[in-house]
Amino acid sequence: MQLFSTFETTHYLEMAISKLEKRGMKKENIYAVPLDNRSEERKVFDSLHRSDGTSLIDIGMALGTAFSVIGASIGFKLSWGPIYWGLISAMIGFALGFAIRLFTELVVKKRKRLLRGKHSEIILIINCEESQAELIENILWNHFALGVAKVKER
Incomplete structure (x- = not known):
């Protein structure tokens, strides 16, 4: 045995x-x-054949929605109108949320992955x-x- x-x-x-x-x-x-433990860095972006289960666009979608509502409301007073300002602010909100999520995955969670867990x-x-x-x-x-x-x- x-x-x-x-x-x-x-x-x-x-x-x-x-x-x-x-x-x-x-x-x-x-x-x-x-x-031999893994020496290469884990990839942040998923591919078609491999996914780590985390989403990078969840905060971006939420902030994009919130910013578009605010931008459309303010757009009634601005020259281009509510539709253009709603779309512009939605893109800004999505980019801001994506950047926040990317920062947390690359910097904050990388430290936690190194400190946590038994190998x-x-x-x-x-x-x-x-x-x-x-x-x-x-x-x-x-x-x-x-x-x-x-x-x-x-």
Whole structure:
């Protein structure tokens, strides 16, 4: 049987490995594989085949609507009339909202993405007997594994 688990690079991983060795696991049956984390920046603009679920035009649409109502109301007193001023102010409101949303995605949320979340950095693969699987799984969970999976050999 094989057990797979993911860990962050911490001293808990080393403690889990040493505890497994104390419980009789041979070093040849424990494999630690470091992962390469994503080094490229995430893309802000979505494509046809990939979307991150965030919209850049939601604030722009709301501000465009609000600005167009205000622009059309003021446009009755101005020379071009309410239609032109409503359209002009709608474009200004949309551009302002789009710029606000783009700023929050590029600057504010980038900082949050860097600070937040746990990333798997090491995969620990353990070959063992089925009778030892429960004990090993408990040891891994007690040493803060991010995930554990069992695979039975055929």
